Amino acid sequence: MRLEDLPIRDDLRGMSPYGAPQIDVPVRLNTNENPYGPSEALVADLAEAVRRGAGELNRYPDRDATALRADLAAYLGHGLTGERVWAANGSNEVIQQILLAFGGPGRTAMGFEPSYSMHRLLSLGASTEWVPAAREDDFGIDPDKAVAAIEEHRPAIVFLTSPNNPTGTALDPEVVARIVRAAPGMVVVDEAYFEFARTGTPSALTLLPDHPRLIVTRTMSKAFAMAGTRLGYLAADPAVIEALLLVRLPYHLSTLTQTAARVALSHGRELLGTVDALRAERDATVTWLRGRGLAVADSDANFVLFGGFDDRHAVWQALLDRGVLIREVGPPGWLRVSIGTSEEMAAFRAALEEIL
Incomplete structure (x- = not known):
């Protein structure tokens, strides 16, 4: 039995389920999670x-x-x-x-x-x-x-x-x-x-x-x-x-x-206490990416959209090969990186520097 053999609604045929790749890698920066876990x-x-x-x-x-x-x-x-x-x-x-x-x-x-x-x-x-x-x-x-x-x-x-x-x-x-x-x-x-x-x-x-x-x-x-x-x-x-x-x-x-x-x-004060650090890391990431000649969207979130790639999938795959998972999403030629800890962002920058 295949999905297309089932009597699902006609307007659902050909659709794909939502979901980012779930891959176990050292640096996961693809689903916009807050990288700081709850305190003891x-x-x-x-x-x-x-x-x-x-x-x-x-x-x-x-x-x-x-x-x-x-x-x-x-x-x-x-x-x-x-x-x-x-x-x-x-x-x-x-x-x-x-x-x-x-x-x-x-x-x-x-x-x-x-x-x-x-x-x-x-x-x-x-x-x-x-x-x-x-x-x-x-x-x-x-x-x-x-x-x-x-x-x-x-x-x-x-x-x-x-x-x-x-x-x-x-x-x-x-x-x-x-x-x-x-x-x-x-x-x-x-x-x-x-x-x-x-x-x-x-x-x-x-x-x-x-x-x-x-x-x-x-x-x-x-x-x-x-x-x-x-x-x-x-x-x-x-x-x-x-x-x-x-x-x-x-x-x-x-x-x-x-x-x-x-x-x-x-525990709201404690949990939201990481927001300022993530904002600072986001802004630093925007500056770094623009310094590499990439197009970068202004961001008020905990992620950054950047691009100008002829083959964004090749860049995404090259990052993954280096243990860094980001998101292949947005307009053609663009990629999105979630903001992680300073260590995770350093790993992202080092991997992307090699690729560029």
């Missing part, structure tokens, strides 16, 4: 919290993750409460739930590419037509062109990513505001990498009070260094949360996931 104190607190809750694992978890949502609201600030925050298994499930509630057959979703490919894949998985719109040469979004595209296609959902993946580009909140005003449906601003943005960069959370059809998504996988926990969340009008309750699976967040996320939030 956090691990001990998590183990104790799990021990305390283990006796109740025969019971279902809090179906609506009330305590966790309150903690997330407190972290986000901006006057948010738990009633305006929702959480799921990674920001991908959050986005999937948005599509199930506001997308579907006969509706369209729009994104500005190159951007996070899961927005398109999740849209198609939810039987929502995908309409790509273009970014500028500097990977920004021209608000006039964006409004024109929205007026032409009338999408039910518009996806914006700030900082953008894979380019690292942050959006001006006024661009977001103009798109929200023009959109006939929901606007989702994916801020998975927001904590890495430069100091003073405004979040789309500032726009929530005046825009009830705006949704801002975040994750604990990146800056919080909790990728293995799989915890994503969003902030929106309470009515949006009500809509998501219609499509979420019952008890979708396990007791252990909720416990781990709450312990991580209680």
